Amino acid sequence: MKSSLSAPFKSGLTMVFFLFFSHVVVSQDSSQDPPNFIVIFADDLGYGDLGCYGHPTIKTPNLDQMAIEGQKWTNFYAAASVCTPSRAALLTGRLPVRSGMASNKSRVLFPNSVNGLPADEITLAEQLKKVGYSTACIGKWHLGHKEQYLPTNNGFDYYFGIPYSNDMDFEGKKGYRKTVADNDFIDTKDFNVPLLRNTKIIERPADQNTITKRYAQEAVDFIKKNKDEPFFIYLAHNLPHIPLFASKDFVGKSKRGLYGDVIEEIDHGVGQILNTLKEEGLAENTIVVFTSDNGPWLPFDTHGGSAGLLYAGKGSTWEGGMREPCIFWGPGRIKPAVVSDLGSTMDFFTTFSKLAGAEIPSDRPMDGVDLSQTLFNGEASPRDSFFYYRGTELYAARSGDYKVHYTTQGVYGQFGERVDHIVPLLYNLSEDPSEAYNIAESHPEVIQEINTLVKAHKENMVMGKDQLAERN
Amino acid sequence: MKSSLSAPFKSGLTMVFFLFFSHVVVSQDSSQDPPNFIVIFADDLGYGDLGCYGHPTIKTPNLDQMAIEGQKWTNFYAAASVCTPSRAALLTGRLPVRSGMASNKSRVLFPNSVNGLPADEITLAEQLKKVGYSTACIGKWHLGHKEQYLPTNNGFDYYFGIPYSNDMDFEGKKGYRKTVADNDFIDTKDFNVPLLRNTKIIERPADQNTITKRYAQEAVDFIKKNKDEPFFIYLAHNLPHIPLFASKDFVGKSKRGLYGDVIEEIDHGVGQILNTLKEEGLAENTIVVFTSDNGPWLPFDTHGGSAGLLYAGKGSTWEGGMREPCIFWGPGRIKPAVVSDLGSTMDFFTTFSKLAGAEIPSDRPMDGVDLSQTLFNGEASPRDSFFYYRGTELYAARSGDYKVHYTTQGVYGQFGERVDHIVPLLYNLSEDPSEAYNIAESHPEVIQEINTLVKAHKENMVMGKDQLAERN
Secondary structure (H helix, E strand, C coil), X not given: CCCCCCCCCCHHHHHHHHHHHHHHHHHHHCCCCCCEEEEEEECCCCCCCCHHHCCCCCCCHHHHHHHHHCEEEEEEECCCCCHHHHHHHHHHCCCHHHHCCCCCCCCCCCCCECCCCCCCCCCHHHHHHHCCCEEEEEECCCCCCCHHHCHHHCCCCEEEECCCCCCCCECCCCCHHHHHHHCCCCCHHHECCCEEECCEEEECCCCCCCHHHHHHHHHHHHHHHCCCXXXXXXXXXXXXXXXXXXXXXXXXXXXXXXXXXXXXXXHHHHHHHHHHHHHCCCHHHEEEEEEECCCCCHHHHHHCCCCCCCCCCCCCCCHHHHEEEEEEXXXXXXXXXXXXXXXXXXXXXXXXXXXXXXXCCCCCCCCCCCCHHHHHHCCCCCCCEEEEEECCEEEEEEECCEEEEEEEECCCCCCCCXXXXXXXXXXXXXXXXXXXXXXXXXXXXXXXXXXXHHHHHHHCCCCCCCCCCCEC | CCCCCCCCCCHHHHHHHHHHHHHHHHHHHCCCCCCXXXXXXXXXXXXXXXXXXXXXXXXXXXXXXXXXXXXXXXXXXXXXXXXXXXXXXXXXXXXXXXXXXXXXXXXXXXCCECCCCCCCCCCHHHHHHHCCCEEEEEECXXXXXXXXXXXXXXXXXXXXECCXXXXXXXXXXXXXXXXHHHCCCCCHHHECCCEEECCEEEECCCCCCCHHHHHHHHHHHHHHHCCCCCEEEEEECXXXXXXXXXXXXXXXXXXXXHHXXXXXXXXXXXXXXXXXXXXXXXXXXXXXXXXXXXXXXXXXXXXXXXXXXCCCCCCCCCHHHHEEEEEEECCCCCCCEEEEEEEECHXXXXXXXXXXXXXXXXXXXCCCCCCHHHHHHCCCCCCCEEEEEEXXXXXXXXXXXXXXXXXXXXXXXXCCCEEEEEEEEEEECCCCCCCCCCCCCCCHHHHHHHHHHHHHHHHCCCCCCCCCCCEC
């Protein structure tokens, strides 16, 4: 393997592109203050779960309006199909395999995990703090629950949330998975998940019935308190990950059952946040983005979401596992559009760092690209490829319209049988978003091109030490 | 069986509802002229094929804008899963089984069919003509190609279009189905479909490369010519039914291949029509509705569309076969909303007749309801049930959120094996739009309720004489 400084395939070209355009971006925005950033990150929400992405009965008027006023991206990817690696990638702008936050021994961190995000990883919060931002992490962390790994040791001034998934620390007598599928309620006390403010446990078990509402309120409060300086809020809802909970005002509100209630409560919170920005005169100088960490968790009957027309769900490297709704909003800055170009959560790091005037780290490979010219001017996205990892293994790769699957593993990802394809599967995702028509036989030259891309990517890949495997 | 005057189940209550509210509607609109109506009807377009219904790469900015300014319905049904019966139902406001335009011997009319829509059926065009409307049928008819069955003998002042499907009169040497799947083009001359103006053939074969564009232009011209009197335009595109054709400006334009090109050309035509209405000052007094005759024809690879998160497609009584995008537009009248209540193409007849002041026929059972209070005031839709027929057989029924399948037949409908369910399948479509989780076992009482509804419906059903079976 080459040194860790080696650029990933295509990133040389990307660099040239950015060096060329970065000046344009800076001059365009020089008359404006550095924008505030709010990332609203749902948990296990599927591509098809919002009104503006085609769900027939979940009502999401605030997100729909955000999409009308901003950009609705339709080929946008989380960097992994499960929680921990997806979150690590968003915050570091790097594939999780580089930071060791992806593993073949444990797909995510657990309450008995020993490690977390390595200290030498640079988070988006750390980037923005360097250039004067106030930073808050609200919601699910899942990058290490020990104190040294918590948000406040990773660039966030403030933290309010749960340290791992809302289904962990389960102390009920029955297996909750079956219970969730069979009944519409679970007693919160069966889950002993702690709620933290900064590094202190303030509630245990966290009252998940009100948690979505409280996260939104925390974001609103942080905006009001920090309105005179640039701020970054990473609002990572721990729902609609099962088990599902909604507050009294939302239970029974949607036609889609409890799952819909949860989404509608998240949507309501989005509305509160956007209204606060408008009331405080911050809308013109804030960029809000909404997306999710991975696709819907399908084995849970109607407690799981929908990937819409995409195939499969959470845990898999099919599109349903990793392609997500993504809506950018920023009146006066973001050019309203439906964008079918490629993007990824890893691009937040690069894009927001550039806009804030924070230097992109040059001592390590970065996987993000700067989307600002697409966001502001409707130019083509500089992202032309995407690598689909399961753990530390590359299962699939996309270049432009085409996706090659080298390995697939079930529809649900966790449970399916692994299949290594001697002749890889090939799909044109623009023409065939549901991955229904394998065209490998008629387009061997496309497979060859993507093989070349993948070979170069792998040759330049230095994997970080596995942080997920070790448990007490 | 009872007399043909017997009302269908629930229509008694519906009648009471309308008698009560019809006065309100009339008085509300008495200050306005009777509105113009434009029905834009696509052919084999799926639930998931528009941007605003979640398609990632088909760009439909005009339809998306129509949905933003108007009402986007998400539980709206074509009355059949194939062309001829679906069209008969839209124009008569009655289940096609009543008019004999549904059959178990031939699912649609063919160029060698003998019959067509019976003369004693009353079309929406005839209704509107009675109260002074100018009427035009532009596009695919498919309710009988002999002169006595053509649009101009069914209430339309003007006709421009093809008399049956665009894949009929095939004279090529190879089976076109295979060709369509294998190649991206077919020579127009392989299809000998005639193009008619009124009752005369003006072009044969119809040049399908330009036909979508010409249909839109015909609609624009008709609007301009008839702007001083109320008008009704039934614009029934014969695409995206295979074989696919687009004009030079659109071939290669979309990322979704030729299928996407076709949809984008239809969308462009929608934009031209809405712009014409605006330019002529007619927007405030015109109601435009866009929908499709049935779900996507799935066996044709990427030449077929997508039902999005719905299961199955054209020809089947699964949701993907009959639920369609439906967008109502009418600035100043239609209240912008996403509507998840039930509606059907059969409701156009009742709704538009009422708004135009044309009396609903009282000598026959009608299957439409008046949607105007939903459209104008956001009230609940009066439609609370829907019957899914295949030919003359009721395969499934929906009441509120619940759908019972008594019989299913394949995913594609035409080809699948028939299964009569001894215990019917039951789905909650609001919670489970993809019909993935059969809840028959846990909700036998719901099946009982729907059985009662279906029993009453069948007892009151008088089937019309089969008009589709006889061929030369």
